[in-house]
Amino acid sequence: MSSLRVEGVQGVGELRPGDDLATLLADAFAAQGLPLQDGDVLSIAQKAVSKVEGRELELADVEPSARAREIAGSEDDPRFIELVLRESASIVRRRGAFLVCETHHGHICASAGVDRSNASGPERAILLPVDPDASAHRLRVKLAPRADVAIVITDSFGRPFRRGTTGVALGVAGLAPVVRLAGTLDSAGRRLENTEVHVADAIASTAELVLGQVGGVPAVLLRGLVFAGGEEGAVTGLIPAERDLFRAR
Amino acid sequence: MSSLRVEGVQGVGELRPGDDLATLLADAFAAQGLPLQDGDVLSIAQKAVSKVEGRELELADVEPSARAREIAGSEDDPRFIELVLRESASIVRRRGAFLVCETHHGHICASAGVDRSNASGPERAILLPVDPDASAHRLRVKLAPRADVAIVITDSFGRPFRRGTTGVALGVAGLAPVVRLAGTLDSAGRRLENTEVHVADAIASTAELVLGQVGGVPAVLLRGLVFAGGEEGAVTGLIPAERDLFRAR
Numbered sequence: 001m002s003s004l005r006v007e008g009v010q011g012v013g014e015l016r017p018g019d020d021l022a023t024l025l026a027d028a029f030a031a032q033g034l035p036l037q038d039g040d041v042l043s044i045a046q047k048a049v050s051k052v053e054g055r056e057l058e059l060a061d062v063e064p065s066a067r068a069r070e071i072a073g074s075e076d077d078p079r080f081i082e083l084v085l086r087e088s089a090s091i092v093r094r095r096g097a098f099l100v101c102e103t104h105h106g107h108i109c110a111s112a113g114v115d116r117s118n119a120s121g122p123e124r125a126i127l128l129p130v131d132p133d134a135s136a137h138r139l140r141v142k143l144a145p146r147a148d149v150a151i152v153i154t155d156s157f158g159r160p161f162r163r164g165t166t167g168v169a170l171g172v173a174g175l176a177p178v179v180r181l182a183g184t185l186d187s188a189g190r191r192l193e194n195t196e197v198h199v200a201d202a203i204a205s206t207a208e209l210v211l212g213q214v215g216g217v218p219a220v221l222l223r224g225l226v227f228a229g230g231e232e233g234a235v236t237g238l239i240p241a242e243r244d245l246f247r248a249r
Numbered sequence: 250m251s252s253l254r255v256e257g258v259q260g261v262g263e264l265r266p267g268d269d270l271a272t273l274l275a276d277a278f279a280a281q282g283l284p285l286q287d288g289d290v291l292s293i294a295q296k297a298v299s300k301v302e303g304r305e306l307e308l309a310d311v312e313p314s315a316r317a318r319e320i321a322g323s324e325d326d327p328r329f330i331e332l333v334l335r336e337s338a339s340i341v342r343r344r345g346a347f348l349v350c351e352t353h354h355g356h357i358c359a360s361a362g363v364d365r366s367n368a369s370g371p372e373r374a375i376l377l378p379v380d381p382d383a384s385a386h387r388l389r390v391k392l393a394p395r396a397d398v399a400i401v402i403t404d405s406f407g408r409p410f411r412r413g414t415t416g417v418a419l420g421v422a423g424l425a426p427v428v429r430l431a432g433t434l435d436s437a438g439r440r441l442e443n444t445e446v447h448v449a450d451a452i453a454s455t456a457e458l459v460l461g462q463v464g465g466v467p468a469v470l471l472r473g474l475v476f477a478g479g480e481e482g483a484v485t486g487l488i489p490a491e492r493d494l495f496r497a498r
Binding site: 238 | 494
């Protein structure tokens with residue numbers, strides 16, 4: 001594979017709970033002259049998925065616990081911290097009211113993915129989908145009558161060592177998120193040792209370049225990518241805590 | 250920006266020390282109908298840069314230290330470990346003979362970036378460029394008479410929490426590697442809080458999708474990307490150890 005086309009969707013308005021996201025996106029791409037084709041990868045922003053799944057809520061409806069108030073201190077809104085704690089399986093690191101969390105799915109990210117940016121209003125927050133792999137699978141099934149596409153639900157996470165966010169795959173359907181190159185030969189005929197590539201995260205980063213960070217483009221089409229099929233889901237791309245050199249002690 | 254084209258270069262043969270990489274790549278893209286244009290981003294594989302800079306060597310020429318022999322044990326080649334130690338400013342994590350290192354540039358990666366894959370022969374190893382930002386700058390200057398292009402020298406690194414490698418920017422010229430979105434407004438008019446995006450790493454991951462891991466495609470052209478100019482270099486995209494939640498204790 002030596003050529004790839006990446007196109008952002010246009011003209012999808014504000015999304016609401018219950019919207020048929022798959023149909024909205026497929027119709028929008030068709031309207032801009034890009035009907036979905038077999039082999040396309042459709043990369044969809046997490047916030048778009050969360051919004052149609054009703055994962056946005058009013059901070060006013062959240063009653064903070066004593067622990068949330070304690071962590072928030074004077075630095076942050078205890079209602080927001082309460083949501084972060086509810087969405088977390090564990091706290092991996094803490095600096096004041098800033099929490100790096102393991103979500104119930106196993107992803108590790110700031111604030112367990114709870115976000116006040118790009119919500120529908122300033123006093124609202126968006127949570128990650130309950131099961132992003134299941135969300136990806138449903139979108140793929142819904143689109144199947146039109147084309148056999150792979151789905152990657154993307155988010156932007158920070159990470160250790162390097163500034164800024166890059167794209168990560170939160171939910172995946174129809175492609176193998178991690179491809180093992182062990183046993184393949186490099187250009188000198190040498191056997192590659194245990195090389196694994198997180199293709200789904202690379203797709204997510206590609207999509208984030210086009211999605212931008214300021215909303216308005218909820219999905220990106222990648223055409224021309226050669227990828228391995230699979231239904232493992234994004235959670236198989238996570239390192240178990242006990243095997244992680246940066247968590248196991 | 251809602252559309253991006255990503256094209257791998259074709260027909261560049263095996264690279265040798267002293268080769269004029271900038272000219273080879275520009276000529277090859279021109280030959281495939283893609284002469285470089287102002288605003289293009291040229292993403293170049295680290296190994297291609299290292300090879301033309303003479304950073305490949307014979308393991309037979311390396312005399313391992315006592316410490317390299319001790320770490321290698323029966324798990325790995327002490328000559329390889331010796332190179333890893335020489336290329337490291339510090340060891341961040343160790344599991345047997347597997348070392349996660351901070352390079353002298355400040356990047357954190359397995360084996361300090363020393364690699365036996367895609368070397369010119371099985372008893373050879375490739376080191377990272379001595380100064381990848383300077384390498385990127387030289388390539389950009391060399392190409393300036395043809396077009397005003399940004400350069401991203403890419404590698405594949407593993408990371409905590411998530412399996413597999415993704416692309417990272419080792420050297421950058423002509424674009425700001427990290428873009429701060431703080432103060433910009435999201436689609437709901439809410440001020441984004443301290444959001445930084447590592448655009449150069451996202452570019453590197455995009456390139457890696459096309460570069461593949463088995464050699465043969467040393468560079469990728471990205472056309473259509475809107476990016477901020479800058480000469481900060483990739484090292485400005487690193488988190489200082491004392492501010493890193495995963496290194497400071």
